[in-house]
Amino acid sequence: MSAVAAPAKKNYLTALREALDEEMGRNPDMVCEGEDIGILGGAFGVTEGLQAKYGKERVIDMPISEACIVGNAVGMALNGKTVMAEMQFIDFISCGFDQIVNMLATYYYRTAGEVNMPVVVRGPAGAYGGGALYHSQMNEAWFCNSPGLQVVCPSTPYDAKGLLKSAIRSGNPTIFFEIKELYRKREIEEVLPNEDYLVPLGKAAIRREGTDITLVSYGQNVYHCLAAAQELQGMGISAEVIDIRSLVPLDEQAIYESISKTSRVVVVNEAPMTCGFAGEIVARISQNAFKYLDAPPVRITRLDTPVPWVKPLELYVLPSLEKIVSAAVATVKY
Amino acid sequence: MSAVAAPAKKNYLTALREALDEEMGRNPDMVCEGEDIGILGGAFGVTEGLQAKYGKERVIDMPISEACIVGNAVGMALNGKTVMAEMQFIDFISCGFDQIVNMLATYYYRTAGEVNMPVVVRGPAGAYGGGALYHSQMNEAWFCNSPGLQVVCPSTPYDAKGLLKSAIRSGNPTIFFEIKELYRKREIEEVLPNEDYLVPLGKAAIRREGTDITLVSYGQNVYHCLAAAQELQGMGISAEVIDIRSLVPLDEQAIYESISKTSRVVVVNEAPMTCGFAGEIVARISQNAFKYLDAPPVRITRLDTPVPWVKPLELYVLPSLEKIVSAAVATVKY
Amino acid sequence: MSPNSGTATAVKAEAPPETDQSRRPQDALTKEDCLEILKQLYLARYFDVRLIKEKKRGHLRGTLYSSHNQEAILVGSLYGLQPNDWVSPIHRDMPAFFLKDAKFKWDDRERMGLSIEEVCAQVWGKSGSPGRARDNWSHIGSRAKHIIHSTSMLAGTIPTATGVAYADRLNRGDAVVVTLNGEGSTAQGIFHEAINFASIHKLPVITVIENNQWAYGTPNELEYALEDFARRADGYGIPGLIADGQDVFDVYDKMMWAVDYSRAGKGPVIIECKTFRAYGHGDHDDDRAAKYRPKPEVDEGRKRDPIAVCKQALIEKGFLTPQEANQWMAEGKNAAEVSNDDFPPEVVQYLDRGIEFAVASPVPEPEEAARWVFKENG
Amino acid sequence: MSPNSGTATAVKAEAPPETDQSRRPQDALTKEDCLEILKQLYLARYFDVRLIKEKKRGHLRGTLYSSHNQEAILVGSLYGLQPNDWVSPIHRDMPAFFLKDAKFKWDDRERMGLSIEEVCAQVWGKSGSPGRARDNWSHIGSRAKHIIHSTSMLAGTIPTATGVAYADRLNRGDAVVVTLNGEGSTAQGIFHEAINFASIHKLPVITVIENNQWAYGTPNELEYALEDFARRADGYGIPGLIADGQDVFDVYDKMMWAVDYSRAGKGPVIIECKTFRAYGHGDHDDDRAAKYRPKPEVDEGRKRDPIAVCKQALIEKGFLTPQEANQWMAEGKNAAEVSNDDFPPEVVQYLDRGIEFAVASPVPEPEEAARWVFKENG
Ligand SMILES: Cc1ncc(C[n+]2csc(CCOP(=O)(O)OP(=O)(O)O)c2C)c(N)n1
Ligand SMILES: Cc1ncc(C[n+]2csc(CCOP(=O)(O)OP(=O)(O)O)c2C)c(N)n1
Ligand SMILES: [Mg+2]
Numbered sequence A, B: 001m002s003a004v005a006a007p008a009k010k011n012y013l014t015a016l017r018e019a020l021d022e023e024m025g026r027n028p029d030m031v032c033e034g035e036d037i038g039i040l041g042g043a044f045g046v047t048e049g050l051q052a053k054y055g056k057e058r059v060i061d062m063p064i065s066e067a068c069i070v071g072n073a074v075g076m077a078l079n080g081k082t083v084m085a086e087m088q089f090i091d092f093i094s095c096g097f098d099q100i101v102n103m104l105a106t107y108y109y110r111t112a113g114e115v116n117m118p119v120v121v122r123g124p125a126g127a128y129g130g131g132a133l134y135h136s137q138m139n140e141a142w143f144c145n146s147p148g149l150q151v152v153c154p155s156t157p158y159d160a161k162g163l164l165k166s167a168i169r170s171g172n173p174t175i176f177f178e179i180k181e182l183y184r185k186r187e188i189e190e191v192l193p194n195e196d197y198l199v200p201l202g203k204a205a206i207r208r209e210g211t212d213i214t215l216v217s218y219g220q221n222v223y224h225c226l227a228a229a230q231e232l233q234g235m236g237i238s239a240e241v242i243d244i245r246s247l248v249p250l251d252e253q254a255i256y257e258s259i260s261k262t263s264r265v266v267v268v269n270e271a272p273m274t275c276g277f278a279g280e281i282v283a284r285i286s287q288n289a290f291k292y293l294d295a296p297p298v299r300i301t302r303l304d305t306p307v308p309w310v311k312p313l314e315l316y317v318l319p320s321l322e323k324i325v326s327a328a329v330a331t332v333k334y
Numbered sequence C, D: 001m002s003p004n005s006g007t008a009t010a011v012k013a014e015a016p017p018e019t020d021q022s023r024r025p026q027d028a029l030t031k032e033d034c035l036e037i038l039k040q041l042y043l044a045r046y047f048d049v050r051l052i053k054e055k056k057r058g059h060l061r062g063t064l065y066s067s068h069n070q071e072a073i074l075v076g077s078l079y080g081l082q083p084n085d086w087v088s089p090i091h092r093d094m095p096a097f098f099l100k101d102a103k104f105k106w107d108d109r110e111r112m113g114l115s116i117e118e119v120c121a122q123v124w125g126k127s128g129s130p131g132r133a134r135d136n137w138s139h140i141g142s143r144a145k146h147i148i149h150s151t152s153m154l155a156g157t158i159p160t161a162t163g164v165a166y167a168d169r170l171n172r173g174d175a176v177v178v179t180l181n182g183e184g185s186t187a188q189g190i191f192h193e194a195i196n197f198a199s200i201h202k203l204p205v206i207t208v209i210e211n212n213q214w215a216y217g218t219p220n221e222l223e224y225a226l227e228d229f230a231r232r233a234d235g236y237g238i239p240g241l242i243a244d245g246q247d248v249f250d251v252y253d254k255m256m257w258a259v260d261y262s263r264a265g266k267g268p269v270i271i272e273c274k275t276f277r278a279y280g281h282g283d284h285d286d287d288r289a290a291k292y293r294p295k296p297e298v299d300e301g302r303k304r305d306p307i308a309v310c311k312q313a314l315i316e317k318g319f320l321t322p323q324e325a326n327q328w329m330a331e332g333k334n335a336a337e338v339s340n341d342d343f344p345p346e347v348v349q350y351l352d353r354g355i356e357f358a359v360a361s362p363v364p365e366p367e368e369a370a371r372w373v374f375k376e377n378g
């Protein structure tokens, strides 16, 4: 009944769109390219309105050629542009893989700092939506194992916007994993600042404080961890939840500090287990925070299978509240 | 001066060639394809003589099209063939990446067991030879993180032959990493059995027994570990050296058993650290052999950089005898 | 050039056939064939509208990529194939799975091609599907029935097709391999690599390009510099034919020419079929598609319904009377406007049978998800 | 087709030019230009033979991919470019790095293009190289000098070229981008994707195909179904020209036509230059190459040495006397047979200067290896 309307909450997708819009606005040398991003406004609408606002030259509807999308971005960056390259689904990034790992990731290194690559390759990722093998992937580990790439995965609208802007301005190539199941998720909508803001890369967020065990995660699984922490609380276990937000660079200190308090850790992500980023976190913890550990560090990840289609099968292979809770309980009991 | 000549020792490359030759001989449904594998006999000569023996139809000189090399193998496998597909350098596998992770790796899963893929993608890999960014890669982690692929990396002529044969006959798709610096290395030549033999996948080899610390490795770094063990012995430290040989499937038990004895471990590989297979081994050890550990498990890997060209730079980023020894000493002292 | 020149030789492609009215393959089709072809068009259309309705009723998950208005391409491409020929459909070609080598009658239980039960079980996500519903929607296939398993990665199965063809040649078989593709997918690198390889070795791979003028929200002119996607063939020195994708008999004619050419060992062929996508890219896209494709363009593109065009041809061939042609009036109608009475009863019954099976088929057990990553007992 | 049709329009490519003897670009070249061109051929050749000798003496690591017998393609492609134009060389094009926009004189220290010092520092693996010898051999380039950094992945820099061209258009520049490629690399998927994109947007990207008849150990007929790689252009509706790769002036003519066409906004062009690889694929391959390429084939392929062909043309143009032509006789000779006396002294001195610098330049410090993974102080 107040005269001043409450500021509107915004969803994760809107936050991303605003980030792109604002960066395109502030940087006339920025270009967006991808399949169906202009006339259509993107398969999910992340780029909706951009072509009308910034023109067809700066918002390019590309042919179905992921390798060329990346390669063309490399060339534009070499010639002074900042580029957002959309993968319609992050699963299709494998079609542009060579250009990413061998050109984009290495250009700065190969030229001994002459040519940096301000290119953000972003796209919808993640399972739990019934997308099956080719519309559910979290393939971030491939890129974490390819030196020269930043790898980012936000879980909230605020972070989505602030991290995307940071990635675009960082001047480094970034693979930006958007969680499509969060794009329009009502429960996580939030009010965003009116003014320009950044969320720094390489800085984790403590989503919930706790003393008995640390749950480390990112993306969609942060919410599984938060729900698990809630349930663990009912069992008298106080869990701290860390959202790492950016994988490369990684905020290791935040993790070690938490473990110095809790002495126990479960790492959760929805990528395949072997050589996934959960394993990387476990390895770093074991190597660098060994003295704090009172129990083996545990990972809860996707099984080492593709993501199957039908619901019971999909859920079977993915991390869940139940799996996290039981791992946490076992770890605390260890 | 004896009338019976000593059986000739064979190098790693010859062992591979014999494996291909024998498998082509025993299986008329086997086909080899790759760039320059026929007329030339392969960039390194692994396929030398095969086209003359088995004909141009079964030993195919492919255009420079890695994606088609893999995709064509998938189609041949679907239609009943067993295929060896050579990447001229394993670095170029990124050009065929999508076909590997999304077609080859998943076919059996997607068809619920109707169609398996007896396809071995093999090629020369590894650094230390001055090959620079695109002729030095060890990118095995990408494939370990892509469920459905076996990943193998032999370090001796005997294993090279026996593992390649096992991979070909396994009926599963395999990415087979050959260490090109070992191809013609004199010191590791050995006499191979005259009769057909296999080395099973998923079975590690203890290359040296020891009691104070376990060194786990594969490929070229096995020799760094053996040299380090030698040096450690002089310092009164008894190191056990495990060559895992196959990454997927992995012989975890062999590692845990050794650690149950030594309580200390250093894992060595020449791939980039983050999300590499050394981290995977460390993560599994931490999770499953935690109770045995008296010191943090340590990895010695390539730095998270590309492989630079000139020698001092190349060596700076790679594992070395010195780095392993000092890590082992620190671990033992912990 | 070299004495070591391998198996291939570099020659100019045979010129595509003139439209020689006196020896069109379609003229050899019997009345029975022609009526069967019409029925198959009904069948493809009915499959589509029925699934749209089932989804509206909440019975289905997954996206529907409608083949409405493009059925002549499916039926015309497949009708003349032999059972040992291979087919590789993609997302918009769902009816191709049960219409494969359809000459051998879709209602004959002994025929090749997947059964309607299997296809419906896939759509419903049930264990009766050939892939036990592990992958979604159109992502099925069958080695036994010579259908290459469809996948998401556009053009990604064209090298599968070359490999199948190469293996068949090694086996001294005479199969041809027909791949179906949207025009958008021709921009993929793998399209180039595979067609290049096929042309070097003169593999019997026939690439059908369904040019429905849009790739999702991207029009032809942003996909390719030329108007006719058949011209992609010119870069490989292989024949590139253009068919009227609304006319099942024209598609059939071009395909039969290509099949003869390919089966004779002369090499691959590309056939562009001109058509128009009836709805949005998928059913999720219908509303947005209405914005990027104004109604007049859509009306124009859908003017020549393949069922109506087929009927007209049958009347001209003397195989159908105007009264018979009016018996079932599916043409020109959207899912919302059409009813079962617009289709021959056997078409409705056929699909009923499939759906009944699908509904009754159990959902796979969760534990199955961990199976078949690697060969078992291998 | 659609009202939302984007920036591109689909039209037929302009037909390649007839060989119109009355208006050849080469006829506008002055005597000075022509003698400079000959000198550049010497320079490219000398660079090659000298490096072979240096390597034989154990001074170099890395593989030598000889450009011997293919120099007319490099010189002819680059001679007429503007300084703001871009060039993208590959493994066999080492001289292109210092010959870029060579009209502006390779011995002028203010010119664009890399200096011979920088190029030699790269070959010697020293810190004076533009990339501080982090990547090997030909893998250098320069943003400032508009040379796209070469890489291993064949055809992998063609999309770099499209991106450079696209950005230049956004900047309202008028640069053209010339990429040099072996014919083997045209089989790569990325070749297709990038040329397709360039043709849709009519980007000024000129793709030179150096058809030296072999890709490593694979002959033309196993790489492509047609004889002329220029025909790849037909699939994109862009001009595909063929040049005599032994004749620097013919290459120049075709390139100048392409440059005018591309700079005028008409789109990309492909130029196939017919040539023959003189030795093995790399210096490691010479012995094996002798097996897969019998001597008569090699002799035939090397019959028309580009230096000799150029001299003959200069004599015909009246710019050179037969005596002058015989002054330095590098043509037809291998590294082992040739001496410094077969080259103009300024050519030898130029390279001496580069090698001197390279030898004196320090090897980078090991710690540098950890730098420049990510932007520093960024
Ligand atoms: C490699 C790859 N990139 C992107 C996509 C996403 N995608 C699915 S369908 C489609 C449009 C396909 O257009 P077209 O090939 O013309 O077929 P149509 O849908 O018109 O039948 C796109 C971009 C994909 N499936 N695969
Ligand atoms: C993507 C990729 N695959 C394979 C190779 C290995 N390779 C290097 S050069 C070469 C042959 C190149 O032939 P061509 O393009 O004709 O150039 P040429 O060497 O004849 O000048 C090959 C296969 C590579 N560099 N990149
Ligand atoms: Mg289409």
Ligand SMILES: [Mg+2]
Residues within 6 Å of the ligand: D182, D183, D184, D210, D211, D212, D213, D214, D215, D216
């Ligand atoms: Mg060549």
